[in-house]
Amino acid sequence: MGSKSLEKFLKEGLNDLKSKGLYNEINTITGQNGPVIEIEGKKLVNLSSNNYLGLATNKRMIEAGLAATEKYGVGAGAVRTINGTLDIHVKLEEKLANFKHTEAAIAFQSGFNCNMAAISAVMGKNDAILSDALNHASIIDGCRLSGAKIIRFEHADMEDLRAKAKAAVESGLYGKIMVITDGVFSMDGDIAKLPEIVEIAEEFDLITYVDDAHGSGVLGKGAGTVHHFGLSHKIDFQIGTLSKAIGVVGGYVAGSKDLIDWLKVRGRPFLFSTSLTPASAGACIEAINILTESTELHDKLWENGNYLKAELKNLGFDIGHSETPITPCIIGDAAKAQEFSKRLYEEGVYAKAIVFPTVPLGTARVRNMPSAAHTKEMLDEAIAKYAKVGREMGLIK
Template identity: 55%
Template sequence: MAKLDWITEELKELKEKGLYVTIRKLESAQGPWVVVDGKKVLNMCSNNYLGLAAHPKIKEAAIRAILDYGVGAGAVRTIAGTMELHVELEEKLAKFKKREAAILFQSGYNANLGAISALIKKNEDAVFVSEELNHASIIDGMRLSGAPKVIYKHLDMEDLKKRLEEVKDKKKKLIVTDGVFSMDGDLAPLPEIAELAEQYDAMVYVDDAHGEGVLGEHGRGIVDHFKLHDRIDFEMGTLSKAFGVIGGYVAGPEEAIDYLRQRGRPFLFSSAVNPPDVAAAIAAVEILQKSDELVQKLWDNTRFLQNSLRELGYDLGNTKHPITPVMLYDEKRAQEFSRILYEEYNIFAQAIVYPTVPKGTARIRLEPSAAHSKEDLQYAIDAFEEIGKKMKFI
């Protein structure tokens, strides 16, 4: 047996179980309709919630930045990579989030790795208290830290209280949770989490990747949605979803953010975000500061799509967000549903299967955007009705 034959066997098994993911190739800008592998398709699975990825003002800002600052940052932030653009973006993000300060990372994933591993360390009298369904980047941040963790059940505040009681004598405790859970669209009960954190003297860190640009006033996120600015210690946000660009950041108390500049490993050891991306992100923040029109359009489209699918008889779980999980449960049938959407209806909507979600919870995750028209969404609804009846899902 050749030394890499095991890879062939692994791939074969993935295909047989319906767990092999077909990776589509986009040949156009992100938008409601895109060109994939040579054909125009309705894009229903992008995180480009507000349609900003190809917004004229954002493209213009990136082009201007290339002309003024070049393409690359050239160094890590702590040596020669901090440009005035980086500082401007951090200041605008802090103001947007109504926080004292913000630190910019290369991605949301890197933001979680850097911040979480710096806030709790292995050899301290400290512990993570982590939500059961937290994103992989949170899990990897805790792994990088090496500190112990306890896990509480999804959205279960009684269980969170039990876990906090177990670790109440620890000097440092950090409750870590997604704000919006990306596969289901349900929301963390932040008011109850904040109350328990205060009761047990714990810090709270919220990953708001999918709340950014979607929830709260002008899309300020889940902390703003619940009006908890003075009760949540750290907010992680990403610039790659609703903001349409790339990058991530953590916002919070000024002194704590300064500490992350000294100890956040991706900030210290990876080159800074490139100037055109930073300028584009600044433009995105300015658009949202000025108007919440796109946020309102996103929610109008969300209600239209979700109400229509529920009327057809589809199970959308407990979503309270534009994330729309059409629950099909069976991995192979979900992959087949996605294939038919793509090949017969020109609708791009990927099946979500294990290990992204637990086995037996396969789904088609739809994501409407502010850029979709009602006609776009109705076309998708009609397709789901036809395919659902043929495959006996409805």
């Protein structure tokens, strides 16, 4: 027997989550994570994947991953700073820098790792970070790890940001001050007000940091939110993931050569964790090739996203203020959102409920993530099920 206090804590905690509708059931997919998935022998239209462009199952990328494995092996064999830097890693970073319109880039093992590494490598206990209230958990944890003073500003509220930036500067308490935001907010689908943020940053000499996990491949004809606004030369840190639109795994920071050199000697996940597998690096390189050759997948994603959004809104669902293909159906009550997701599942649609702490209490939702791989027939099937279940539950008329 292990610790009785731990056992008591776990049982009480799990029972509490289940009673409040906050316990997340994890489903196992059989086969590929595509536009239609199979779970326990059941085929479902998949509206819960971040595989925006359908690249996770792309044949060119699979072949590139296999070729890299044949050449380099299944693992890099060491951390980057010892002898785990293979030439395929360097090629990937050069591709990323070009893709993001920056001088240089550095690859990490995940997007989460990027935020843990980059923020704490530059910011410290004598500094302050102005952080959007709805920033991703990895940003929040990266800020905490840095030891800097965290000053939250109301979500996308530029007046609040300006007031708090002014107060922080005039206090004279801090060495450096950073403003940090998601490019696209993953739960609501809205876009950061980067032009206004840059204007405030220039006024108060703030370091600018954009986590574009949900914007890369989606906005700016694929190059991301920063490029969408024409601000590649104005943003100090561009953070991205290689696991969403790119379809593989990993993350990166793009910026000036000096910034990337600094992260190579002070970014702890870079220093203390084995580098990306060769297969991942090879597949990511091919993904960037695909995105720079054509906007076909990007355009199809937006076509599908706009169609699904319009149809769900016409049915009477509250889809919030999304400006991207991310389409939430905001239910409010967590237990009701869980039940809605469960009923959709029974009808053949996989759309996961998102509840606290991922979203604020009282804003539980089912979040839809259409991709470039969905056909109109798949989306029509999902929309029909939304209508049926929504009316049965009294969520729409």
